[in-house]
Amino acid sequence: MIQLPQINGQSEVPLYRQLYEGLRDSILAGALKDGDRLPPTRDLALQLNLNRATVSAAYALLEEDGLVNGQVGRGSYVQNKPQLESREISFSTSRPAEELFPLDEVREVTTEVMRHSAAQVLQLGSPLGYGPLREFLIQEAIAEGVFDPNEDDLLITSGCQQALDLIHKALIGPGGMVHAEEPVYPGLRNAFQRALTVDANQPGVEAMIVTPSFRNPTGYTMSLGERREIAEATRMGRRLLIEVDIYSRLRYAGEALPTIRSLGAGPQALLLRSFSKIAFPGLRVGWVIGSKALIGKLATAKQWTDLHSDQLSQAILLEFSRSGRLDAHLGRVLEAGRIRLATTLETLEQVLPQGSRFTRPQGGMNLWVTLPRGCDSSAVLEKARREGVSYLPGRYFSISTPMNESFRLSFAGLSPARIVDGLRRLGPLFEEEAKIASRYQDPMPEMAMV
Amino acid sequence: MIQLPQINGQSEVPLYRQLYEGLRDSILAGALKDGDRLPPTRDLALQLNLNRATVSAAYALLEEDGLVNGQVGRGSYVQNKPQLESREISFSTSRPAEELFPLDEVREVTTEVMRHSAAQVLQLGSPLGYGPLREFLIQEAIAEGVFDPNEDDLLITSGCQQALDLIHKALIGPGGMVHAEEPVYPGLRNAFQRALTVDANQPGVEAMIVTPSFRNPTGYTMSLGERREIAEATRMGRRLLIEVDIYSRLRYAGEALPTIRSLGAGPQALLLRSFSKIAFPGLRVGWVIGSKALIGKLATAKQWTDLHSDQLSQAILLEFSRSGRLDAHLGRVLEAGRIRLATTLETLEQVLPQGSRFTRPQGGMNLWVTLPRGCDSSAVLEKARREGVSYLPGRYFSISTPMNESFRLSFAGLSPARIVDGLRRLGPLFEEEAKIASRYQDPMPEMAMV
Known part of the structure; x- marks a missing residue:
């Protein structure tokens, strides 16, 4: 039951073009939504008193625009949002510029991985993550001073979003609350749902979640002083600290600041990182660093949730990083x-x-x-x-x-x-x-x- | 605090070899577990009154065996279980034979995908799944008669395991129960935890989960009659049917049987499939077919959980299927x-x-x-x-x-x-x-x- 576009028989604009523009505007305005089915050409022609070929021509233009996906015998459907968005000027997604993706380098790396590690990558893996990538990330974290080999462990996740989901599932008790500052980004709100509160003093708060560098959505960055305060409060208190550190390497000006975890926040501090913002979000690879006890619980939840993360992407991102290409x-x-x-x-x-x-x-x-x-x-x-x-x-x-x-x-x-x-x-x-x-x-x- | 192996100074077996064999047996017997740290060579040498070089030689043999992972300055750790298992004769994992993986074909397909779709694959995607794979699977399902384009939808998941997790999260209410028959496989038990019951008449049962073909672990396959009964009960009742259909294409004898969903089970029937058992479990790609309403809820939960599944693997499995190689x-x-x-x-x-x-x-x-x-x-x-x-x-x-x-x-x-x-x-x-x-x-x- 879509609202029909106004067609003016007296206009100089051809009928098929009027119909095309009317439908296009409905899609761009959101009145026709992703996945909506357009009426069969025959029906719409009858309703609008048009020739069926006129309707087909309008649909063909919408398909050319990528706004509609037509399948013979299945009808025409309004197209997936991501494809739609790539056509408009979208300031609405926090994602990297795809024209900067070094496609040839990724191709080289992929070929390399498939040459040497295909069998390993295709077989069932470990819930903790692809061994060689895990080892590489641990060594990097040791060098940076955010990982103590005697105390800490590292779990690979399907992006930072999954790390939030696993933390909610495995580390926040039923009825437990997570404190975050408003505005919060949708991924965070979705992961914790009603367990999220802006009131740090609300009863039942078991964790605090922060993005100290270039927080989504404000871009706000905490000073060294603020970081030290949170590290101290985490060490002295009983709450978890969930430190989302996915933007810090995207610093265009000013001086880098240390993570809160590295400022002595203690065993209650979890550090969440990801390749999504610095490399390719379509390859879903992130990781969590934390105490062995906490990572152990998250790894168990990870196994329940999806066994383990995709291994080919992990192997590609490892090679992309290790070779200096990242x-x-x-x-x-x-x-x-x-x-x-x-x-x-x-x-x-x-x-x-x-x-x-x-x-x-x-x-x-x-x-x-x-x-x-x-x-x-x-x-x-x-x-x-x-x-x-x-x-x-x-x-x-x-x-x-x-x-x-x-x-x-x-x-x-x-x-x-x-x-x-x-x-x-x-x-x-x-x-x-x-x-x-x-x-x-x-x-x-x-x-x-x- | 590991139990030290017995070393016999009078034996003809060299000391390093005795130590190696003792530790190896402890690992194989599970007394030393994946991730356990071996004592530093100096400490163990002191405790056993051995030369430090003897201990190092034993550790080196364990590393050669792949049973221990040694890092200079970080100590030696008992190695990941999957690598360990590949050394023993393991009847313990329900997974495909990796020596049958057609590695060269997967390499070809990967090159192909990276040549044509790299930019699309690397960018953020849709929670529903990679568009072209989704479309392919829908067309296959229509041809098979398990998908009605007017009523149904399809969601790509990170393997069948994630489909179970999403169903639990999005479709089973708090306190709701899922009926399954014993013995149940660990992935199923883990996904539903205490929401699983063997008693179909227990109050609060909202769903029934079945694997009609080659059920894990028994290999049991339901007759056509049993399938019809369940289809009928699902259509007449109010419970969800979760039909796990990940083994049916691995039929070595006898005649194929239709899915319960295709026998008129109605809109409460969900069909779960995956590439893991028929292709490569390291690429985490499965899918769920169900009514638009149910799939819509699952897609929302999917977005909260990990945004979307890895796209490169989806593109590779699409090409692997579409080209006839699967x-x-x-x-x-x-x-x-x-x-x-x-x-x-x-x-x-x-x-x-x-x-x-x-x-x-x-x-x-x-x-x-x-x-x-x-x-x-x-x-x-x-x-x-x-x-x-x-x-x-x-x-x-x-x-x-x-x-x-x-x-x-x-x-x-x-x-x-x-x-x-x-x-x-x-x-x-x-x-x-x-x-x-x-x-x-x-x-x-x-x-x-x-």
Whole structure:
């Protein structure tokens, strides 16, 4: 039961083109959703009083656009969101720039891995992870001073997201709560659901979760002093510390800071890392460092959950790292990220309405924009999608406070030209929203006179 | 605090060799466990009054055996179980034969995938799975009659194990129970934990889980009649049906039977499949077919759990399937499996003590042996490990009944020669156990005389 586009028989625009544009706009605006089935051409032709070939031509254009997936005999379906997003200027996903992926190097590495380790990689593996990658990561962690071979262990996970899921499952008791600071990123909110609280003093809090460097979504980075305080509190207290450290290597300016775990946080501190942000998120490989006791519990939960992580990706990322290619890749990513961040900050200055604020991170993939009071970033998003631009509104990052005025801008995956293009399209929409908001603004109540 | 091996200064066997053999036996017997640290050479030398070089030589032999992993400055650790198992004759893991892996074909396919789809595969993907693989599996399922494009959907998971985990998480309410028949395989027991019951009439049962073809561990296969009954009960009732269908393509004899889902089980029936048993378990790719409503819930849980499954493996398995290589591989696997199963059955006839029983499956990877009354398969396992053979004792498959007399024999991963060798080593141990058991057997009580 989709809403039918308006077709104007008197227009100079061909009928198939009108139909195509109407449907395209419905998809971009989200009225037609990923997986929705379009009506059979015959039905739609009857309903709109069009020739069936006209409808087919419109569907063919949508397919060419990648907005619709047609299968003979199965009908036409609105296409997967990720493919859709790659066509619009999407500030809505915290992910790396795929045009920077060194595809030839990854091909070389893959060939290398398949030449030497194919049999090992294809056979059932250990819940702890692919042995050689685990050993490599342990040696790196020892060299960095975040791993004590006598006390600690390391578990490979399917990305950082799975580490959160396993921690929830294995280390947080029923009814136990996890303290996080708002805004929180959706992956974190999803992993802990109702066990998440913004109140550190709530009864039942068993863990605290922090992202000390370039936190998603704000890009905020903790000072050395803050890190020391948390390390001390963790060592002296009984709560777990879950330190998400997936962005720290994406520092475009300023000096690197140590992890909280390395500042003497003690055996209750878990350190979560991943290749997703620094290499390729499609290969799902992350890891957790912690005391032998905690990692043992997580490894058991890992085995229950999915036996072990995919081994081919682990072997490829090992070879990519060990051969020095990851460092070279990171060099290029940092150079590009520096320009992208600067471009974003500069353009935001120009296009945002007066009274807006935004964070100014020194790294990572995200920053946080707050529009003038009374603006609704969700309402603007609908219009933005029609302009072919998207971002993630504040409500996706909320636990307790509505944050309608704010939104996350993920800049790392877009070229500078697309960043400028996208933000310039957003500018007038925000300007308009700010005007509406100021008109409907309740005046601040005067001081009560008694 | 390891138990030190006995060293005999008068023996003709060199001291380093005595030490090596003592430690090796402790590892094989499980007294030294995976990840245990061996004492520093200096300490052990002092304790045993040996030269330090003697201890180093013993450690070097253990490393050569792959039983110990030594790192300068970090000490020596007992090696990962999977590597250990590949050295013994292991009947303990339900996994495919790695000598049958067509490595060159997998290399070709990998090169192909990396040439055409590298960028897509490396970027963040959809929780539902890699689009082209999903589409391929849907088309296959439609052709087979287990998928209605208007009603059903398909979710890619990280193996069948993750499908179980997601079902538990998303579809079984708090306190809800899942009915399964004993013996149950460890992955199933681990996924549902205390939510598993053998009592179909227990209050709170929300789902029933079955493996109609070549069930792990018994190899039991349901008749068409049984399948129809379950389909009917599912359609008429309110419980979910979780149909684990990961072995059915490994049929070495007899005629194929339809899935329960295809027999009109209705929208409460979920069908779980995987590439792990028919192709390569190290690439973690399985899938669930079910109604759009159920798959939608599972996809949400999937996103919370690990965002999405590894994409490279999905792309490789798609190409491996689509090119016809999977079918060719399966042909060779079936031929080998037929011989392995026949060899196992034949040898069991010869080596098992009188009064033993075992199942006679027509496919799959496992069969179930029950020793004479009073035998303890766990006790024999310790001795078996010393002979370099292992299997999984009955208690690993138990929910309510101790099944000490039984054990699972996983035959598919071993060559016929190793099957014969392994079973012949086990024979005398079982014979001995049966003798002990018959001696300690309580006589059946006589009819009470009143």
